[in-house]
Amino acid sequence: MRILHILDHSLPLHSGYTFRTRAILKAQLACGWEVAGLTGARHSAPVEDDPEEVDGLLFFRTPNPPRGPSPLREWREIQALAARLEKVVGEWQPDQLHVHSPVLNALAAQRVARRHGLPLVYEIRAFWEDAAVGNGTSSEGSPRYWLTRQLETRAATAADAVAVICEGLRHDLIERGVAPDKIIVSPNGVDLDLFGDPPPPDLELKRSLGLDGAEVVGFIGSFYDYEGLDDLIAAMPLLVTERPAAHLLLVGGGPMEDALRAQRAVSSVADRIHFVGRVPHHEVERYYSLTDILAYPRKAMRLTELVTPLKPLEAMAQRRLVAASDVGGHRELIEHGVTGTLFPPGDPAAMAAALADMFADRAGWEFRRETARAFVERDRNWSSNISRYLPVYQKLTGLAL
Known part of the structure; x- marks a missing residue:
């Protein structure tokens, strides 16, 4: 089983996002699975090699597209990630795509998944529209907030399965009309x-x-x-x-x-x-x-x-x-x-x-x-939390793990 994780950013950058990613990938490697990550254009650390190994983990990188005003900037990021993902899929031959928020990553991954007939799990760690409000870059109820919310809902609906980090996100998705039986909760954990x-x-x-x-x-x-x-x-x-x-x-x-x-x-x-x-x-x-x-x-x-x-x-x-x-x-x-x-x-x-x-x-x-x-x-130990993905991967790929 080869699992490709599509990410906003990763190690060597340090954040709650990268530490959760590290824990997931390390735990999956310990299960005997083949695992790699692909980061989008927002990964800001200098890249010396592509792919590169960081802390024993393999990461492919996406080149930065030309900058521009929003929403042109976001559209270019989606295009760049989709193009790099297309190449990585051809070279690395994953069995499962596991894309992590924000929703830009999901939009890029969906088109590649459909083209190659690959199952797609979309993992939401926070809704992008709410994260933007929390960071002070948007306001609740603004046109940008509404549009991002619609994109998030469509991405969750289109995915083969959805993982969320907590019950609050699960309940919110169900209220938006996402089928409850396609949502799993994979809570935050600690790498002991x-x-x-x-x-x-x-x-x-x-x-x-x-x-x-x-x-x-x-x-x-x-x-x-x-x-x-x-x-x-x-x-x-x-x-x-x-x-x-x-x-x-x-x-x-x-x-x-x-x-x-x-x-x-x-x-x-x-x-x-x-x-x-x-x-x-x-x-x-x-x-x-x-x-x-x-x-x-x-x-x-x-x-x-x-x-x-x-x-x-x-x-x-x-x-x-x-x-x-x-x-x-x-x-x-x-x-x-x-x-x-x-x-x-x-x-x-x-x-x-x-x-x-x-x-x-x-x-x-x-x-x-x-x-x-x-x-x-x-x-909340990652060595046990990781088991929550197992039945989803098995159902979507038909492979024994």
Whole structure:
């Protein structure tokens, strides 16, 4: 069985998207399947070879088409990916095409799949129209939003099977008229080879950051507006009032970084808020080891209500406590009072109170850590998650796996 994954971008770039892709491909290789990826024009890392091997994985690349204004730019990207896919199919001879969002990839892959009689699984990690709203590049209800939504629905309807990462996306597709029996849920998971053995606290790093004796709230990830980090910074003066040793550690970067740093500069507890910047992926565990509680204060909007994030699962695997806003994507991952704490979104005072209560209840920490870790091992481990694709591939290809 040869499975070709069609992707927006991949390793060596680091993102939640690339880490999920890595986990899927590694797990499928471990099953004895032949696996490769093809990235579209939005893969921004320099390409030295085509195909190229990264971390033991094979990736074909799509040349960048000429730039242009939207929607000409997107049309050229679809054309370029379809042309490269046509060549890869001819050379590599896959049995199964597995295309991953955004919808531009699906539009390119559909025409090639039909031409070669290949089965197509379309995996949706987030709806492109909602992701654009979350990133601040579109608005809900705009003509662009409506058009993208129609394209997404048509792509899901045309695919032979659809995979989604959570129940929120599945229910939304069913409401759009996509047949329920063609949709599977393949939830986000954790590669326990990467996050399965948490290191002890890095005391030298802790001292260098001025965190000796601190109660540390952390966030490790991308700084998008929908992550609600402005609310977390706003909560810090209230938290410090209740917990004088509290500090906030922000690891990562993104579009909101300048605004967040400016917000920190005028905070009454600016000395308790630490920006680290982006760190290499192999060093992330060092920063997890410094935190007591990982906070995920996502704002309430369609994107966060429908889509489950990956980072809380990584924190659970690291045996860190988790506090998160009470939005749909978090409720699929976190059982309030058992595997984590949920607080109202967009409410810094409620967030500060929830964090203060968690720091005050140290007696319950070990139970929560072990319960959350067991949940990840049992239900969100990629070595078991990958089995969800198996019956779909078998049905579509007719091959025994």
